[in-house]
Amino acid sequence: METLGFLMDGFGVALQPHNLMFALIGAFLGTLIGALPGLGPANGVAILIPLAFTLGLAPETALIMLTSVYAGAMYGGRISSILLNIPGDEPAMMTCLDGYPMAQQGKASEALAISAVASFIGSLVATIGLIILAPLLAKFALTFGPAEYFALFLLAFATLGGITGKNPMKTVVAAAIGLMIATVGIDSTGVQRFTFGTLELYEGVDFIIAIVGLFAISELLFFIEEKAGGGKEKMAVNKLSLKWKDIREILPSSFRGGVLGFIAGVLPGAGASLGSFIGYTLEKKVVGKKGYFGKGDPRGVAGPEAGNNGASSGALVPMLTLGVPGSGTTAVLLALLISLNITPGPLMFTQNADIVWGVIAALLVGNFLLLILNIPMVGIFVKLLSVPPMYLLPIVTMIAFVGIYSISNTVFDLYFMVIFGVAGYLLRKLEIPLVPIILGLLLGPEMEKNLRHAMDISDGDWTILWNSGLAIGLWVFAGLGLILPYIIGPILRRRMRNPIEEGASGSD
């Protein structure tokens, strides 16, 4: 029951008035980021990091705000799925299937309210899972030596593409590029590596600049190419007439979705997309013939929406306990931790207990805030949806510029960001995933440090890297992470596409 005590302390941190205020701001901004077209959660959190710095926020406040943004973005993603039939991000795809038909039948506000309740339940279930599982995993992770960590980092890279990933080899290419960028600068023995005598490179490449460039600037370039400048037609939102019975009906679906989502979020290589997909298919199976899935069944909105929010809370488990993120957005949150000088991993639960538990409590508090924000204020978010990207994206770019500039007040960083942006655009055209690059940048120094420690212990014997049962297990899983996408990836991808196509033909 030690956990409960920590959690209470966490609430003490999270409920401090200024932390609560930043959680509210974060939840609002997050919903906005999730709802707006062309601003995924990873992107949004990345842009806000430099701002959190320049505000000089205390570490726990900065983390609380950005975790609320993260949670909020998952709520926001459903708004455009339901009203525009355009998923705000990939995991919100499944919400389109029944959400959009509901909106077409003039039940848009019911769909929005149901999905808000389902999101809430999904997150709640998963946060409770997080509270139970995280300390256990952290304790277990204390037994890891440097060799196990090295293998764990490899596992993180190998599973990043997910089972449904297209070409795992491109993940490897991307990870290698990211790790290479991370080696630039003066290393721990004082040797200059790849600095070419440039003073600005002595301290290495600032990953925040790289993240903002790769995500935000490349997004702008993509929008220009697609010429998606104007706003999209959207559904009218009716007056809400939701009865208690309607909510009670979706409760079981939401619980099931939340649990499944949490599991998918914790496991490496599954992720939120798979979470919401499993949530949807399970609902279809459980409800059976009584349902009218694909034609606006509320349970078809609740299941995947709870699954996707559950997965996003679940994804925090490996990030907080092992320091190994499983998704783009959690990678960005990891970037925040590292820049706040907090070493992520099992030790964080003992050394920075106030911060970890503050964040976990903030996740619970944030969920209540989001539920309160999302039901009455949905109208505001709906209005903002109609802001055309041709105004939105230039302004977002400007905010990225301001954020990066205000970190160190140098123009060099801005050029660097633009270079990363162009590189990000080219890489995305080549379908090289960007997240492994970011993860490489973040984990590179730790990975090398662990390699050095392991070799120091073994006195230069490389076999130490696979000398324990745990390390071998991690290597095997890493190998599977790269091989499985070739074998079962195509099957799963086809399965995921099928209901979507059925849904699309059913709603025409």
Next chain:
Amino acid sequence: MVFNDRIFGILMIVLAVAYGWGATQFPEPFGGSEAVGPETFPLLLAVVLGLSSLYMVVRPDPDNAWPWSRTGIELIVAVVVLVLYAMLLQPLGFIISTALAVGTLCWRMGSRPVKAYITGAVSGVVVYLVFSFALDLALPLGILSFLEVG
């Protein structure tokens, strides 16, 4: 015939070789060499990148079309605007350079010019005010520095 992945793969192999060669040129660290020196990890990475890029050359994915013609020019314009924005941020000051940069981007993305530059100017002023008064951070005023209060 697919080109994108092959060309990129070859470029990355060149990078891997250059990077690996660069790593062998590091001076020996102070205090003698160890099992894992500054060059060990980079050399591993060079091998990994080299092999995975080779795979891309041998088994490339289908090409995505590149936007040549007009869209391509629009993209170059956008990048030039971003570079100029960075270059002019200090001399012209935040407000004017933002008005120009955001305005041009909005305009090129399809907004009417007048509306675009008004958006740029308004967003520049608002963000400037928020930063200097609410957040207490100084953004450069540039040629508008005569407006500075106190």
